[in-house]
Amino acid sequence: MIVYDLKCAKDHVFEAWFRDSAAFDQQAKAGKVVCPECGSKKVAKAPMAPNVARVQSPSSSEQRQQAQQAVAMLRQMREQVEKNCDYVGEKFAEEARKIHYGETKARNIYGETSKEQAEELVEEGVEFGVVPWLPRTDA
Numbered sequence: 555m556i557v558y559d560l561k562c563a564k565d566h567v568f569e570a571w572f573r574d575s576a577a578f579d580q581q582a583k584a585g586k587v588v589c590p591e592c593g594s595k596k597v598a599k600a601p602m603a604p605n606v607a608r609v610q611s612p613s614s615s616e617q618r619q620q621a622q623q624a625v626a627m628l629r630q631m632r633e634q635v636e637k638n639c640d641y642v643g644e645k646f647a648e649e650a651r652k653i654h655y656g657e658t659k660a661r662n663i664y665g666e667t668s669k670e671q672a673e674e675l676v677e678e679g680v681e682f683g684v685v686p687w688l689p690r691t692d693a
């Protein structure tokens with residue numbers, strides 16, 4: 555389906571749907587396309603509102619690009635973390651605390667923690683960062 559902005563001989567502009575552009579040509583020639591305001595059969599395609607199209611497409615592609623960049627950045631961050639930190643899994647809070655209190659050797663770790671555990675760590679003054687973790691394959 556295709557939507558056209560149509561204009562009659564009296565400058566009434568209206569929208570109409572057609573199966574395709576050939577269908578419009580056919581129906582217009584057969585006098586089946588009628589202005590809903592004045593009933594005129596002299597109807598032609600009005601220029602599409604170009605401002606709308608011009609404004610929308612670049613900004614949406616820009617947004618897409620920004621999203622892609624953000625995803626790429628998070629992927630990189632994840633790679634860095636995986637390369638440079640020990641994975642401690644669900645023991646993250648426990649290990650982070652041990653490091654904080656000097657009970658184990660200081661090192662970079664990463665793992666999972668619950669929101670509650672993270673809040674406890676914050677209260678105890680244990681430093682850590684929250685990384686938005688993306689799945690490795692994100693197709």
Ligand SMILES: [Zn+2]
Pocket residue numbers: 562563564565566589590591592593594
């Ligand atoms: Zn009209």
